[in-house]
Amino acid sequence: MTTPNSASDFDPASNSFDSDLPSSPGGQNIPGAPLDQNGPPVNDEGRRTHPLSGLVLGLVWGVGVALAFGFGSLRDGEWLVALASVPAGFLTGVAAGYVRWWFTKYFINETEIRIETGPIFRSSRRIPFARLQSIDINQPLVARIFQLSELTIEMAGGSDSSSKLRFLPLAEARVIRATVLQRSRALTKSKSPSSSGKVAPAGPETEATLASQPDAEFSLDENLSIMTRVTPDRLLLGALLSLDLIVGIIAALGLAIGFIVFDIPWALFGVGIPVAFGVFSIISSRVFAQWDFTLSRTDDGLRITRGLFDRSSQTIPFDRIQGLELVEPYFWRKLGWGRLEIDVAGYGIVSSEDGVSATTLLPISDLPLAKALMAALVPDPNPEQHEAAFYQASRRGRIFAPIGWRYRWLSRSQNTVLTHTGWLTERTQIIPQAKVQSVAIDQGPWQHYLGVATVSIHTPDGPVSIEIRHLDSELAPDLLRAEIEQTRHAVLQPVSLANFLSLTHTPRSSGSVESTEHQSGQPTSNFESEPND
Numbered sequence: 001m002t003t004p005n006s007a008s009d010f011d012p013a014s015n016s017f018d019s020d021l022p023s024s025p026g027g028q029n030i031p032g033a034p035l036d037q038n039g040p041p042v043n044d045e046g047r048r049t050h051p052l053s054g055l056v057l058g059l060v061w062g063v064g065v066a067l068a069f070g071f072g073s074l075r076d077g078e079w080l081v082a083l084a085s086v087p088a089g090f091l092t093g094v095a096a097g098y099v100r101w102w103f104t105k106y107f108i109n110e111t112e113i114r115i116e117t118g119p120i121f122r123s124s125r126r127i128p129f130a131r132l133q134s135i136d137i138n139q140p141l142v143a144r145i146f147q148l149s150e151l152t153i154e155m156a157g158g159s160d161s162s163s164k165l166r167f168l169p170l171a172e173a174r175v176i177r178a179t180v181l182q183r184s185r186a187l188t189k190s191k192s193p194s195s196s197g198k199v200a201p202a203g204p205e206t207e208a209t210l211a212s213q214p215d216a217e218f219s220l221d222e223n224l225s226i227m228t229r230v231t232p233d234r235l236l237l238g239a240l241l242s243l244d245l246i247v248g249i250i251a252a253l254g255l256a257i258g259f260i261v262f263d264i265p266w267a268l269f270g271v272g273i274p275v276a277f278g279v280f281s282i283i284s285s286r287v288f289a290q291w292d293f294t295l296s297r298t299d300d301g302l303r304i305t306r307g308l309f310d311r312s313s314q315t316i317p318f319d320r321i322q323g324l325e326l327v328e329p330y331f332w333r334k335l336g337w338g339r340l341e342i343d344v345a346g347y348g349i350v351s352s353e354d355g356v357s358a359t360t361l362l363p364i365s366d367l368p369l370a371k372a373l374m375a376a377l378v379p380d381p382n383p384e385q386h387e388a389a390f391y392q393a394s395r396r397g398r399i400f401a402p403i404g405w406r407y408r409w410l411s412r413s414q415n416t417v418l419t420h421t422g423w424l425t426e427r428t429q430i431i432p433q434a435k436v437q438s439v440a441i442d443q444g445p446w447q448h449y450l451g452v453a454t455v456s457i458h459t460p461d462g463p464v465s466i467e468i469r470h471l472d473s474e475l476a477p478d479l480l481r482a483e484i485e486q487t488r489h490a491v492l493q494p495v496s497l498a499n500f501l502s503l504t505h506t507p508r509s510s511g512s513v514e515s516t517e518h519q520s521g522q523p524t525s526n527f528e529s530e531p532n533d
Contacts, residue, residue, distance in 0.1 A: 046105030054098030062093025343462030397470025
């Protein structure tokens with residue numbers, strides 16, 4: 001079985017692989033799915049990833065082995081052993097990488113993708129298309145050198161719901177993702193009573209055409225439309241104006257001046273090294289990791305591509321969006337900027353891939369665009385209801401937050417729940433009523449004494465945490481009962497792709513979207529596009 005190094009095994013007319021696509025036995029025909037019916041018999045032996053996968057894995061593992069042995073030898077003064085550990089570590093890593101590559105195979109049929117690994121203890125991981133949440137393409141730095149990529153497949157389930165397929169030629173990875181997504185859509189539609197299950201094939205694309213497109217490296221047959229891009233200069237300026245970096249630098253300068261005044265110059269190294277590491281960490285995670293950040297829309301969700309050294313392509317299906325958070329640091333707010341975080345089912349509170357947060361929808365953006373996206377992704381047909389159901393933190397709780405209590409409030413409507421906290425860094429969070437899982441009242445000893453309580457509205461774990469602290473304890477039970485009753489009757493409002501048609505590409509990530517805001521803080525947008533500068 002040969003492994004294709006390009007998309008030559010892809011039939012654009014049917015949006016599927018040709019008949020030698022590795023298949024798992026027992027697949028069922030589904031309406032509208034791209035099937036292999038006219039070719040030779042399906043091969044059940046599976047397909048291996050690219051032969052250079054062993055080398056790439058070996059180089060990555062070899063670095064760890066070399067460092068582990070090398071530092072220990074240097075510490076003991078064994079220079080020759082330290083030098084020899086470098087090639088020995090790489091050879092060991094490459095050998096282990098090729099063993100793993102040889103015993104790794106994958107199978108794809110009409111209903112699932114199966115990945116088998118393990119030279120001694122065999123492991124077989126099945127990902128049914130019915131449970132598929134997303135399939136993303138990532139290119140770690142070493143893999144990019146060899147023009148390879150990895151597929152990250154997320155399915156509905158517990159914490160161990162992610163599978164990786166390492167490493168594939170980029171063209172082949174695009175083809176697999178397009179085919180798997182289309183078969184997943186066809187399977188989902190075939191189970192829907194209101195759908196015939198047919199999937200309209202995309203128009204034919206060639207590699208030359210793909211190479212000429214801005215985002216061709218991560219797209220194939222989907223209707224990909226760029227919504228906005230974030231330029232590196234804005235990323236850098238945003239990182240330099242972040243409060244944590246500014247406070248850290250000011251604290252380091254204060255300590256440095258103190259060491260000089262008290263004649264302790266050697267202590268400067270103890271301050272300078274952590275500060276330099278912290279600055280590099282912030283620049284790396286907020287600039288290099290988000291380099292050339294591009295937000296696009298597809299037929300089924302949002303597509304995010306980013307990264308200077310490690311390039312990644314992340315897909316967020318619309319139906320997995322649990323909530324949104326608009327973060328406005330103090331200095332950013334003065335410039336009309338903000339950051340948009342997204343709560344995605346299955347990602348959890350902390351989810352990152354090679355240092356990149358998987359919950360960042362926009363690392364930095366003009367506020368009109370961020371608020372327009374919030375209004376589109378979590379729509380609310382009745383925003384005026386937030387004014388009638390408005391809850392402010394009690395003045396009796398000011399002992400817990402002498403300034404911040406004034407900025408804590410919660411409002412709700414038939415469709416959404418909205419909260420606001422913070423005065424240095426403002427945070428506005430919104431969730432659909434249909435995503436609420438439970439509601440709780442918490443009251444500590446001091447809160448009981450002061451007559452206040454905390455009402456928490458629980459959603460799946462993520463960056464969005466809906467609660468109002470130190471609410472008047474007499475209002476808390478009423479809010480609890482009203483929210484439980486509303487959640488019971490909530491109906492999920494589908495997100496219409498028509499809402500995104502007016503969002504056009506703006507090179508500086510400055511959305512040309514007219515946005516208004518109700519008294520309660522609920523953002524709305526008429527999505528009327530204006531000509532770009």
